[in-house]
Amino acid sequence: MRGILRQFRPAIVLTLLLTLLLGIIYPLATTGVAQVIFPSQANGSIVYVNGKAIGSQLIGQYWTQPQYFHGRPSDTVNLSGTPAPYEADNSGGSNQGPTNAALIQTVQQRIAELKKENPDVPPGTPIPADLVTASASGLDPDISVAAAYYQIPRVAKARGLTQAQVQQVVNQHIQGRFLGIFGEPRINVLELNLALDQLFGSISSTNNAGAGHTADVRH
């Protein structure tokens, strides 16, 4: 019994000391070093245009206008539970199973919308799976190469460019696999759209991030 009672002091003292060391000093020290050596990443890889924060390189945005490439479907909801795509303070996916009728129906709707948005895609062009399925985080910043190519006719038409011009920019933004093995080739939608605006000018009605401005992407 005395042996058991003797275990209380180390239990209490070590809980306090380890909370201090591992729960407070460790994250503070990590923050201190990270803020000095990787300031952009440590603060969320925020992209600035004209000094204004227009997004994070790592967090997908909800694109609707035809002159921009669109990201993957997002099943996030806002804090009151209403569907709100790319809600960056409440990540999540659909969690719908493969035999859920609602999933099949949703994908069917997405295909119909996709075809409507992209009337110039030749009929019978295969629809890339990633373009009609919701991502896990609801904040996926990337699309596949095939998903970008699918949208080239629309983007080119909306910007008054040739498909070859747009395709060239798309090709320049393909990120390969790690060591040629891990992950998937992909395209960051925000980077691609920023590059298009910089090269060919912005034609969006609601923004002021126009041509010729350099995006301050630090990594």
Place this chain on the structure above:
Amino acid sequence: MSFTFNGVAQILVFFVILVLITKPVGLYLIAVFEKRKTWLDPVLRPVERLFYKVAGVDEQREHDWKMYAVAMLIFSVISTVPLYIFERIQNHLPLNPAGQGPVDPTLAWNTAVSFLTNTNWQNYSGETTMSYFTQMAGLAFHNFTSAAVGIIIAVAVIRGFTRRSASNLGNFWVDLVRCCLYILLPIAFVYALVLVWQGVPQNFNAYTHIAGIQGFAQTIAQGPVASQEAIKMMGTNGGGFFNANSAHPFENPTPFSNLLEMLSIFAFGAGLIYMFGKLSGNTRNGWALFGAVSLIFLLGAFICLGAEQAGNPQLAKLGVNQTANEWSLAQPGGNMEGKEMRFGIGSSTLFATVTTDASCGAINSWHDSYTPIGGMVPLVNIQLGEIIFGGVGSGLYGLLVFAILSVFIAGLMVGRTPEYLGKKIEQFEMKMAALAILILPLSILGFTALAIVLKPGYSAIANAGPHGLTEVLYAFSSMTGNNGSAFAGLGTTTVGTPSFAFYNWTGSFAMIIGRFAFLIPVMALAGSLAKKKIVPAGPGTFPTTTPLFTGLVIGVILIVGALTFFPALALGPIVEHLLMLAGKTF
């Protein structure tokens, strides 16, 4: 089943890297727990001494298995108190820029148990519930200590198996402090910085408001993510900073960070197997077990890849292209619902396999949206007891229970008293091993049965049909197995609903049973073995260093798992698979 060249290559290269790091990790673990000099001594030794002095710990004094277990239990209870308090009063504590209110009491209890037991089942969404302070001083602290407790229990069990005629298994407090100081803290620090380099945030900023290019404004959640992510993965905790866990681009931004996260899940589990072999006097004892779990790991990884890459036949009918283009005009194909583009099918299914082979439970894709067979792989991995490399510590001692069972069955076949590492396995050891093996299915199947007959249990089901049963079965497998991943459609997170209370309470009991009712028989087993003399190997001794033994262990693991869980699996994923092929939806 459908396989891509790249998906197969990812599994194989990952496995090769794992094999290469196993020995160095094992040797470092030995150095720390055998109290040899390490290169960190000049910095850490004074801190370590100071800790012992303040805590009144005598470094030289060792505990028998009972006192070791008592110290572990006392520490577990006491260290949980601050977490519960932090959750309840976080609105009065610093570092809460998002203004999170106090956590609901039943949720705070469930979460405290969840992080104490290394489960990290999360009935909440991190970015909308927890303040930065609660995350780092409450949750991340337990990520460290619950991992450390797992590791040092495994070390104590190794000592029990390998010491001769000894009564003590080590000093709990010394092992705890050395594990935190020499292993977890320094590695986590470097690891966190690598994650920041890859893009994981590490700040105390308020959530960032951004304007968007086409006028779409966002509020981007921030926080001290990297420091928590590092220990979350290497401690096989799995509790995400964000709701989407390692699928969130801020927790796992690149294929490289994903590879690191997967490796760090297995690193200590693999290293401990090496340590076991080395301390047993013959490393081949370790490699024989390593071989057994490697084969089960590879089997699961390939089945999961094949099922997910084949995709969903219902979507194929709609004209969705689920065939991968690996090279030009690349697209991953397969079942991409609930998966991230940068991971595709290969890096997602490998992660799902690894995180459930071990008791990690981090996810980089939603298992609920997997095809029936693809989702059955993680489920079965958990039900086998998470011994495939396993969680930090718990994997190894679970595996040793199966090793004991294997030599027992071999002994029955030749009619001799079984031995393991020169120690006779007798009635007491077999009772403890059987108890440890039976307690988990009792909790998993018992609570699942309860949940599907009670309204608060079944009304949480999100996907109708057999998939719904799988959701509940997965939940209690995960909580009992201290995994923490979920078929997350299960609606248990809405505060105030009957399901919320039901799963918070039953879940907390499942987690406590899974951790402590498993751990204590194993410690008793180790304590009993430590006392035994070594019997020299004779002609009737079943060698435990051979491929034959490896095969036997695999057979025992799979047969015990199949006998226990096949009926439940048949009603869940297996029948769902057949219905999916027949074109049925719910």
